[in-house]
């Protein structure tokens with residue numbers, strides 16, 4: 001249960017008010033650091049959750065598809081600038097954030113290994129193009145999208161997305177072109 | 189029937205269904221093509237808005253059908269070498285049909301007419317010619333279609349990597365650098381499939397990005413995007429996706445001629461090098477669609493021009509040369525399938541010439557957006573990819589049941605050939621006299637070629653209907669009899 005403890009620790013750190021406030025004061029950190037850390041915390045805690053309720057996960061999400069769809073819905077919701085904006089001003093949206101994103105982590109931990117390689121690649125590639133689009137969206141937007149963040153911050157966030165997309169592309173390329181090991185399989 | 193036979197039959201059933209859907213889509217699409225020419229030729233009256241709806245449906249259906257047919261060809265032959273998922277093939281077909289319905293509804297019920305290239309910001313800025321709903325039906329329809337194809341190429345990529353180690357090895361890079369002997373090189377079908385997997389995955393990702401961008405813009409026009417980047421992504425998608433159909437279709441040429449001549453078609457080192465070159469070129473040449481955008485970085489335009497010369501050529505050369513060599517003194521028996529395969533090489537070769545001419549910047553200044561452009565792509569799509577498609581259909585019919593071909597089929601072959609040369613020729617002529625493309629109404633002096641093209645188009649549709657009828661006859665025979673006289677299938681069984 002080492003991971004679970006780590007996860008709880010991370011979660012607790014993230015909800016310490018000054019830390020929360022600080023992270024949320026910078027758009028880039030809010031979306032590209034706080035969100036992923038919340039997901040990571042959930043993923044770590046997932047170790048315990050999956051052990052505690054294995055049958056539920058088996059029953060409700062045998063092939064990983066149900067879980068991943070939920071993951072996609074929640075993360076897509078959080079990619080809307082408006083959602084992020086509201087989390088700063090409406091307390092129950094903020095609460096929802098601190099519940100839903102760790103949930104994404106838990107679900108991801110369960111679903112990802114159950115998905116077939118086709119499913120995983122499909123999800124991955126979709127996020128790749130979605131992040132690329134987000135980068136474009138935030139960099140290019142002619143208006144200030146959020147009440148709480150300036151346009152310049154939007155653009156920083158956009159570049160953050162572009163960097164992530166770039167890293168994902170490099171990852172795909174090395175996966176497809178380099179990591180092959182079985183070179184001499186030559187059956188007909 | 190052995191278990192193997194049952195498996196083969198279920199595989200072939202799926203492929204056959206996919207080919208029927210393709211055949212019917214092509215016929216419907218061509219009928220809209222003829223109507224457009226009749227309108228342009230002043231022979232029938234139609235509102236310009238209606239013309240653009242037809243243009244949209246024609247472009248979308250034709251590219252879609254060509255891609256569907258080409259993936260069936262790729263899938264069928266690739267599945268002889270690697271283990272592909274039938275479920276994914278099925279999902280792709282279902283998504284394609286859903287997408288076709290959505291596109292049709294968007295175009296005809298909600299009057300979307302922004303052409304299959306959906307170039308930003310046209311979907312949102314239609315001057316009230318169509319509304320949000322029509323654009324959304326169309327754009328989301330295209331997205332659905334993209335999802336299906338993306339799944340399909342993920343699967344082919346997965347299967348190739350599993351068997352050969354990496355996509356690079358699927359292209360035979362270890363043979364090229366001499367780490368592996370030429371005789372152990374991946375077969376042509378695998379090389380071609382690997383190439384298409386790479387380029388089409390790229391195309392689909394950039395396509396889906398720009399589609400969702402358009403969707404955001406249609407829903408909320410306050411969100412605007414950089415139109416130049418949008419155009420780049422759109423043509424990266426459009427060019428590659430349309431172009432890749434021929435690289436999938438050509439697999440039938442390799443496999444069919446090898447079977448007919450009973451000579452193996454192995455990948456030589458030159459063959460591999462040329463395919464790798466075409467892989468890169470295909471990814472890089474799309475800027476030839478932006479030669480008029482003077483704000484583009486100059487080097488990109490020059491790259492687009494120079495590589496366009498080189499783009500299709502390597503593969504075309506090794507394939508045409510290989511096709512001649514394999515047939516030479518082989519005592520091959522000519523029939524519909526091999527005849528169409530040869531015809532497709534011809535169409536491809538002739539079609540490439542005006543394309544290369546047009547990708548020169550100086551010529552493009554004159555020919556850009558004239559009917560010269562549809563002139564060349566109707567040649568290599570219509571006489572290239574579509575001929576490959578029907579070659580494959582006749583091949584399946586013959587191999588599975590030995591269904592006899594008649595004089596009618598042979599006549600149809602020539603009708604098709606001359607008809608399509610007529611259609612493309614009429615476009616090229618129009619282009620040469622500076623007729624703009626995508627104009628619903630033509631000046632009187634532009635009408636002649638359009639009228640001629642319409643007549644030629646009717647010939648084509650009759651011919652293709654005969655092809656499809658032959659194929660449907662095969663299905664009804666095959667449901668009674670048994671299947672699988674495919675030489676390679678026998679070996680598997």
Ligand code: HEM
Nearest residue numbers: 218221222224225247250254303569570625626627645648
């Ligand atoms: C009987 C055969 C055909 C006829 C009569 C026909 C007719 C036409 C016409 C009149 C146009 C519009 C030209 C213009 O811009 O003014 C067109 C465009 C087009 N056709 Fe065809 N066509 C035929 C076959 C095909 C085939 C086999 C394909 C591809 C597989 C194809 C793909 C396209 C595409 C992609 C466009 C461009 C649409 C656009 O500009 O948005 N066509 N065709």
Ligand SMILES: [Cu+2]
Nearest residue numbers: 427474476477
């Ligand atoms: Cu092009």
